[in-house]
Amino acid sequence: MEYMEYNEKKNLIKIIKKIVLVIVIGILLNSYLTSPSKAYKALDSYFKKTYGEEFVIKGIGRRRLKDREWYEAGIVFPKSYIDTPKENDRYYWGRGFAEIEAFGFDVGDSYGGVLLNESANEFYGKKLKELFGDNVLPVLEIDGEYKFTDFVREYSRVSKTISGGIYIFGRVESDKDREWYRKQxxxxxxxxxxxxxxxxVALPINVLDKRxxxxxxxxxxxLQQKLVDMGLKNKRKNVEIFRRERRRLMNExxxxxxxxxxxxxxxxxxxxxxxKWSVYNNLLTTGIYSPKYVESNSLEEEYGIKNYDKLSDVSFTYEEY
Known part of the structure; x- marks a missing residue:
């Protein structure tokens, strides 16, 4: 009887050792298969397959939230952006995600949102140039999750919040000029x-001095330093002096x-x-807020409800021409 109990304990110990060994090997194998270098390779392969080109992948770090664990690359963009203005512009950067699973990753990204924004810029850009000429720059942000990177297709699927900004470079030297921009x-x-x-829609529109x-x-x-000094001194204290001095300095x-x-x-x-960008040469600013956006965010008191069915609904919150 004692001999049988001894053998049973011995066999149990062997089984436990095997289980522990399997667990240790599994942990080590999973650690190897889900290391930062493996995450980078998984992301690299994913971007090539998804977008058909090589990507810059930077800032990979491990993240954890409750029972989820993943690697996140804070900066991803196509290598074709290198040595172009897009390389150092966060507007064109996305992020990469490699969710850790058993012996591998579930990979995704947010770069498609960059393409969606660019698609919206292109969609509206044609009309904006028709209205304002070539010196107009849409910098739109299409908020929320997305399925398609084509703006028209995605918006047809579900209405999205359109924010960001539109920047028009022109001249405003009289009330007549101001009213022209209001109409456009x-x-x-x-x-x-x-x-x-x-x-x-929650969309600021700015008219900047094209000079x-x-x-x-x-x-x-x-000249730029003079504008900065003058702006800091007079902008809040005396608007009329600010306007006069800005015009005088720019006319140099x-x-x-x-x-x-x-x-x-x-x-x-x-x-x-x-x-900051135009060095105090922002001439007109208006914010366009759709009724649904205002109501859904309880902003009635701040912005009011405007249906934009009359010209006066376009009101400038900033006029410094």
Missing amino acids: IYEFVQFMKETGTFEY VLSKEFQENIE LPKNLTPYVKLEEINKTEIRNSV
Whole structure:
């Protein structure tokens, strides 16, 4: 009897050792198969397969939330962006995700959102150029999860919130000029309504002095510093002095200016801070907020409900021409 019990204990110990060995081997194997280098390879393969080109993949770190664990690459963009303005512009960066599973990864990304934004820029860009000329830069953000990277196809699937900004480079020297921009912006809103894309919209539109695009302005550091100093001194204290001094300083530029900054080369992340980018040459600003967006976010008191069925619904919150 004692001999049988001894053998049973011995066999049990052997079984336990085998189980422990299997577990240890499994842990080691899983650790090897889900290492950072393996995650990078999985992401690299995924981007090549999904987008048909090689990607820059940077900043891979391990993340954990409750029972989920994954690797996340904070910066991903096509290698074709290297040595172009897009390389250092966060607007064109996505992220990569490698969810850790048993002996492998479930890989995904957010770069498709970049393509969706660009598709929206292209869709609206044609109408914007028709209304404002070539010096207009849409920097749109299409919020939320997506299935398709084509804007029209995705919006037909489900209404999306359209935010970001539109930047128009022009001149505003009189009330007549201001009213022209009001009319053109109104016409753009009608286009959004006609195309069925004015469901959820929170969209700032800025008119900037087009002279900031010139070589003479970009290379005149002294003038830029004068504008900064003048703006910091007078912007909040005395608007009329600010307006007069801005006009005076900008008129120091020659009448014949050399085109210098190409719109496609502007950093879209930086221009979101339009005052910083244009050095106090932001002339007009309005925010376009659709009724559904206002109601769904309980912003009635802040923005009111505007259906944009009359020209006066386009109101400028900033006029410093």
